[in-house]
Amino acid sequence: MGVTIDIGGLEHGRIVFAPSPLAELCMVLHALAQPAHHPNLASWTTATAARLDPCLADRLLEAGFLWQVSYSDVFMPFAGLPAATDGPRLPGATLAEELDLLDRLPDERFVAAALEHCALAHYNEGGGPSPLTDPAARTRALEAAAARGPRQLGFTHRLLAEPGTVRAWLRRLLEDCEEAFFGETWRRISPGLTAHARHQTELLRRKGLAAALAGVSTALSVDPAGSVITVDKMTTGDTSAVDPELGPGLVMVPSTFGWPHLLVLHAAGWRPVVQYPVRSAELPGPGPVELLQRRMEALAHPMRMRLCRSLARGPATTGELANTYGISAPEVSRHLSVLKRAGLLTTRRQGRYVQHQLDLGTVARLGSDLVEGILR
Template identity: 60%
Template sequence: MSVRIDIGGLRPEQVTAVPSALAELGMALHALSEPGHHFGLRDWAAGVTARLDPHLADRMCEADFLWRTTFSDLFLPCAGLPGDGTLPGRTLAGDLDLLDELSDEQFVDAALEFTCAQAYGSPGPGPLADAGLRRRALELAAARGPQQVRFSERLLADPPRIRAWLRQFLEDCDEVFFAQTWSRVGQGLAADARHKTELLRRKGLAEALGAVSPAVALDEAAARITVDKLGAGRTATADRGLLLVPTSLGWPHLMVLHRYGWRPVLHYPVRSPELAAPPSVEQLALRMTALSHPVRMRLCRSLARSACTTGELARGQGMTAPEISRHLAVLKKAGLLTTRRRGRYVLHQLDATAVARLGSDFLEGILR
């Protein structure tokens, strides 16, 4: 399976490498929502989470399906605007202004991508214009939880209100944590974009795409770019060009925007995080001891499947919260748990990467 981008008639000047503050903020929100996907960013995510006030954390949960399980195209609004000359803004404010330029139909379609209400790469009316698609979107949102239903209902009823809510939320994220992060990573992304631009100029598209990712290949004879992914899709540059957008926070994700009518975008990670250092013998002993207790093995089973609060674990195990807390403390000291705050709640989850490094038999056993 793969995503294919037909590039017949694509001119060299229509390929642009450029960073985007809004796209990077989207990846930051994803890394905060799914720290297990980004083990190289765990210290950063823990530091940001510790600084979040409960109100902002609750708002982050309210629409996290825009960046948690999918990466909404709303974070690359320049691709949805007419013509091939619209680039990401030089600042987050500039990108948010581009987001405001999307039509209500474009905004709603991209925001409801998580419902899979219509084929992503196909033309046709959206849920604002089609009552059947509206019903289907709400049905699919219901399968994902009450928060998604409430958000979808408000979005379909009053798109301008949700647009204003989202802009204010993103501006608040910028003030609380992202501006500092962008000041650290933005220059590196700009340097990578300049490097890709130089490769395009000196050595051509094939060389630049090879530097983007080994999963991206150019078939010049067929005038097609193929991105090796488990998902399938197809789009064309037509006369709109191609954008290469680097991300410092996105590894290991290689995103391909191939929405019908939008300019294709390759959103690629610029580097891999450093590999974790091997644990000491003392740390190994702590981990083996922690996993040897039958109660902690049962907790690992629960925490391997989803993040849980202490109260949820206590009810599930028929134990008191203090008893559960003592076992969690042992697992955490051994480096086998991740903990994050979600609004008023503290969620614990098994660090599957750390457990897998100990041995696949144990991991398979608790996931069986």
């Protein structure tokens, strides 16, 4: 699993680190709509939601499907416009500049991006006929929106009937967000994001792409030939930063509000963008998806869960566990090996005995319910 970005032959100067106020506003709106995804932002989301004007809160609820579950590409319009002569088109320095870029997206592209909430952008599949011009595509759009809910259906009807009106409505909504809460937030966080982007640019220049990606996230890697970037995600897809029709370039967008989400724009007809959270010291880096799968499989066995219960309370030897649960020592060893390969155990030698103990810090990253169940 994962998303791959073809960068074969791409000059490092065309890999650009740059903050985006519009993309960050998407993350801010997502955090407000899904506070459970962002426990580290609990105080901010609670305070901001409490002081929202009720009218603005209702308007945000009306458009919430653009950022609540999936993230519409309308928040990265720079990637959907023709490339600049000296490299990829970059985000604007201000929200107003980026909203101007959004206004420049052709109607068909804007509509396709705005309809991602009902899986109509044909993501990474080469696109398809526009529901603005194709009756069959229009019917599919309305049927898919109806399956999502009345709010999505009403939005889709308006979007297909009057895309210009919806554009103006969305722009006004985002401008009101800037006035109400985002402008102050962006002034506070943008200097740090700019400094981070400058540091990553210098790291890329001095130490190369592998070092720069390591500074972004452990979920990003580049192959030994330096031709493919792989983003470790529980999804599959591919895109190219060297498509001659789109113009070469890859934009890396740092985010303060994005953790734990790591986004990759890899839609057909758009240049690739990676929006990644800037890690703070107290936030852990993401583990590989393969390791997560190994840990979940290791904990799926009822005997291994029972062993974890004992090992969460204190260290124990293989023989002690065999006596406790009435199974053979070799069987205990096999279960412990699975848990150890998943990185869930620590071991230490005490004289001629080897003691095993559950790594509660690692288990806690899988979920507090799991820890409480083991310790109950």
